[in-house]
Amino acid sequence: MSTPEIHDVLAEVMSVKRCRGGVYRAELVAPEIAAVAKPFQFVNIKVSPGNDPFLRRPFSLSRIEPDEGIIEITWAVVGKGTGIMATWEPGREVKILGPLGNGFSLEDKGLTGGFIAPLGGKAPELILVAGGTGLAPMYPLVMSARKSGFTVSLFYGGRSLESLMDTDRFEQSGCEVHISTEDGSAGFRGVVTGLFESRLRNLSASDIVVACGPRPMLQRLKSMCGQRNIRLYVSLEERMACGVGLCKGCAVKTSGNDPGYRHVCTDGPVFLADTVELGGE
Amino acid sequence: MSTPEIHDVLAEVMSVKRCRGGVYRAELVAPEIAAVAKPFQFVNIKVSPGNDPFLRRPFSLSRIEPDEGIIEITWAVVGKGTGIMATWEPGREVKILGPLGNGFSLEDKGLTGGFIAPLGGKAPELILVAGGTGLAPMYPLVMSARKSGFTVSLFYGGRSLESLMDTDRFEQSGCEVHISTEDGSAGFRGVVTGLFESRLRNLSASDIVVACGPRPMLQRLKSMCGQRNIRLYVSLEERMACGVGLCKGCAVKTSGNDPGYRHVCTDGPVFLADTVELGGE
Amino acid sequence: MDLSVNLAGLTLKNPVIAASGVFGYGEEYVKVGDIRWFGAVSVKGTTLNPRAGNPPPRTCETPAGMLNSIGLENPGAKVVIEEKLPWLAQFGVPVIVNISGESYEEFRTLGSMFSESPLVSALEVNVSCPNVRAGGMAFGVDPRSCYRATYAVRRAWHGPLIVKLTPNVQDISSVARAAVEGGADAISLINTLVGLAIDIKKRKPVLGSVTGGLSGPAIKPVALRCVYEVSQAVPVPVIGMGGILDYRDALEFIMAGATAVAVGTAVLVNPSVPRSIVEGLIKYGQEEGVERISDLVGVAWR
Amino acid sequence: MDLSVNLAGLTLKNPVIAASGVFGYGEEYVKVGDIRWFGAVSVKGTTLNPRAGNPPPRTCETPAGMLNSIGLENPGAKVVIEEKLPWLAQFGVPVIVNISGESYEEFRTLGSMFSESPLVSALEVNVSCPNVRAGGMAFGVDPRSCYRATYAVRRAWHGPLIVKLTPNVQDISSVARAAVEGGADAISLINTLVGLAIDIKKRKPVLGSVTGGLSGPAIKPVALRCVYEVSQAVPVPVIGMGGILDYRDALEFIMAGATAVAVGTAVLVNPSVPRSIVEGLIKYGQEEGVERISDLVGVAWR
């Protein structure tokens, strides 16, 4: 595990907007964090001064602009903290701690080496599967994967067209985008794992699937990919207090006979699916 | 005791400004409260949504404009709640409960009757003695006392010129204003009770003194007026939770042999000085 | 959703009760809210003789809560029976009289005095007040004395009997069981936690009587734990309270095992809180398809 | 102002200690803060054998606080002695090892194991963890068992001995006196209050292990009351903790009788909190003309 540089900065909110899918997006001025952050890293935010809410809230980086010194986060309003964030106005300053977690970079995992010069005719593929706000952390990975020569496709699903976030930036980066909605209002009618199933057949052992979304979706993917021996990485969420490894609160059970736990904030948030238990209690 | 009409309204902040003496002043749109409020009544304000701060905060009405449907409050920043209030911006909505307390009106106390047509040559006098933010509730009383034919003078003191609030509105209402500062930077050098002492000699039994300020100031006045049999009313503050008589939290000890307590929010905030104990524990 | 609940033989139209001590005897409340939104009201802790209460300051804000050391300021049982209850009866809301004795004998006397009044729907035996020297919490920290205080009232009072417990103990379930053995028809919990605040300017405790009782959202997790435990330990209904501000908090208590809930400190901050909770519960029932609020009691452990 | 304090023979350069459980063994902390701002650090509760901890979810926010049910996840005493302490020693900050045993025997073994290490400045006997089944809080709720657990360590360990108490009792002073009789040189308090939260969507307790320990500002009044009481009841110094966020909170504890203070939950929200407290205390000392922080210990009751 590398030792990330973690900064606790008072960042200015540069912009906040409500986007498609009912999510909010904010750009924050945080050069120290933008300079070193990797895909799938996150920040822990003190949403407002005072004790209500009391703990910080973790959010993935949905865009990283090291040159401009800006990071972006994208969130759905699900409770008190995210509700307050929706009322942020430009100029406000918020305390953010980051970048946190190991993130996920193809280089770190030693995955790019063999693929840049593909053996056969087919370029190695990176398949992203996202449900709901699970799309947020995907974009920085697309950026870096394209640089490493991967073909990238995204499978993204939600309840309905309105619940889906905008995917333009993915398309503009040369990523093939496949959409599913449960009500059929856009793309494939059904859940995203159903849509992904057709593609799964054509994947080979050198390809990689990275998924982020609700636990049941991740569970299903784990069994699908497991059956076909496809390498699956899952990004996990757990209730967090510190986000940096101090409290041991964000435990996730390791799979197999090992009775232990790993921690989302220091060992994750991305895990090789085989190494963790995703089963609902 | 009359039954006041109490309203819990969501009032819009119309203006907030920082004034001389380092105090803040806000105008709130609250027609229901403005319509019925009397001098020395107060409101209990939920300074911000959420639990921090948790309880409401009590503030006297420093101006009442029934025709415009506006009330004004004036405060010093002394802690968390008043600090947040200083960041209020126009357009914000705050929950305010009021008007609270009995207030102080010369009519209610049966004080005006004999004075409107003075017996001798001298008009009855109302003397106001204020220390610090104790000046805030005085202005509405000046307005109503002038209507009732009283001669009104104000004795107002603070540490220094900078610590003093603006008294223009008092002068404009035909109130004689006497200032003291401890450092001599304006008016009489010394404490306000010292300044008031010279006037005390000329007061007669038909005159009334109303005081608001720190306890030690009120204590001193009580003994000064007591010696000369001058009727003194004091406006008291106590830590409050409800502000309406539910919790019995705002107790003040009654003087004499009676071992009981009275409550600032329902029996006050103004008390005849003789009836309450002001002594520090 | 049917909001009515049955509490020790008493039917409440909704499960939201005014907690003792934040409602007085209703006279002040009517100026700021409508009593009829409450399923029942518990009046201020009442003693045999009138009490003036404790020296000020009596309250102090704390993070997400407050300390109080009111000290059972009340006009005494006689005045309550002769003046307060007849007035309060006009609203048609069941009245629970919260009583506090300094001895078993006093508890029995209070029980028989209130037996004479037809206006009392239930008695709530307060063995948990941290703010008085004699009696108060002392009876509630030990199963034996809790049993005896309950039994003293039980002998004199034949209506619904609620015993209100303190969380300032190491095993609240054993105290609850003792109350049931002593004749309690319901258990209400929690009363306040003993706390203190220091005024760093004066370098002294803030409260005139040094310690006080901690209430409000801060104590909600402790209260929920007590309800979760006690509702599984005793066969009688539990009234849950401690930090309830909205219908979601109320649902937490009900799911943890409370048959009814009480709102204390919230009333001081927001007098119309019973209405907003009742309306919130109704909306929740519609959205989630819950027919009877009582179907949710204890679902978290059932 | 002279911030140094003497704690059971140990001199700390300032009175701000990292509370056990929010600092691990320092490895994560160094990435977000400078250990040297602490007067001392108390490491994660350490057991004889490694512990994996409790099932998730392990934390949950509550009003002005949080619940945790970590369950003493730690690598065991051997790894701590061989790997963690030697690394931590480089910072020159006194290290307090917080130990938790499942039996008196285990407490004694832990005492003698840590006696072998020259890197331990003090032992803190944790008889107050609400999150483990065996041992944990059980030893701290009863004066006799607290005495025995303390004495078990005392026989094996001759350095400064701190006993950490739980507030989940009805009379914390008698437990504190028992610890002193058992050989404690200092008392630290408070550990967390037992609490619970319900997930109203799932209709189940939030935490994987149902109940958890409540910490943070919410519990500050309870902690202050315990410090105020215990510091008057025992002749040894008290380390106060529970909800301290800033230097004002620290002053409240010191005035209430704490010789030193510890910060727990605050570190999770704001890792650089020790620095801001130390700087705040220095500024306060200048403004108020206080020469030694130790002059303020217990002024609220002295």
Ligand SMILES: Cc1cc2nc3c(=O)[nH]c(=O)nc-3n(C[C@H](O)[C@H](O)[C@H](O)COP(=O)(O)OP(=O)(O)OC[C@H]3O[C@@H](n4cnc5c(N)ncnc54)[C@H](O)[C@@H]3O)c2cc1C
């Ligand atoms: C590493 C990580 C990265 C994340 N990235 C994003 C992101 O990019 N965009 C986004 O919208 N959300 C993200 N989340 C989830 C986000 O942190 C929670 O939605 C947020 O903390 C909820 O705060 P709240 O105050 O609005 O909700 P609360 O009022 O605290 O709770 C509302 C609901 O959210 C659930 N919840 C609370 N905290 C968490 C948590 N830490 N993890 C999961 N569920 C929780 C509760 O169970 C509850 O049902 C991430 C979480 C983690 C752990």
Ligand SMILES: Cc1cc2nc3c(=O)[nH]c(=O)nc-3n(C[C@H](O)[C@H](O)[C@H](O)COP(=O)(O)OP(=O)(O)OC[C@H]3O[C@@H](n4cnc5c(N)ncnc54)[C@H](O)[C@@H]3O)c2cc1C
């Ligand atoms: C009837 C009444 C009328 C008032 N009118 C005014 C007014 O017109 N203008 C004005 O500036 N202030 C007024 N006050 C005082 C004002 O309510 C307090 O200054 C305010 O509540 C402090 O809030 P805070 O959150 O800023 O302070 P906190 O952080 O809560 O406390 C800061 C300091 O203020 C003290 N304090 C807290 N609450 C009270 C209280 N209720 N009474 C007295 N001291 C308190 C505390 O001891 C502490 O030292 C009035 C108080 C009462 C009871």
Ligand SMILES: Cc1cc2nc3c(=O)[nH]c(=O)nc-3n(C[C@H](O)[C@H](O)[C@H](O)COP(=O)(O)O)c2cc1C
């Ligand atoms: C100001 C105040 C006065 C109280 N007085 C009483 C009382 O007289 N009798 C009693 O049994 N409980 C009394 N309580 C305790 C409450 O009834 C309730 O048990 C406790 O406050 C927890 O609920 P809450 O957090 O909703 O306030 C009082 C509480 C407060 C805040």
Ligand SMILES: Cc1cc2nc3c(=O)[nH]c(=O)nc-3n(C[C@H](O)[C@H](O)[C@H](O)COP(=O)(O)O)c2cc1C
């Ligand atoms: C996540 C977490 C883990 C904790 N682990 C321990 C522990 O291992 N041993 C211990 O004695 N106390 C433990 N505690 C209790 C704290 O040391 C402290 O006593 C308590 O949290 C109150 O202080 P606070 O409000 O500042 O957090 C833990 C607290 C938290 C929040």
Ligand code: FES
């Ligand atoms: S959130 Fe604290 S260890 Fe992960």
Ligand code: FES
């Ligand atoms: S503040 Fe509640 S009775 Fe006066």
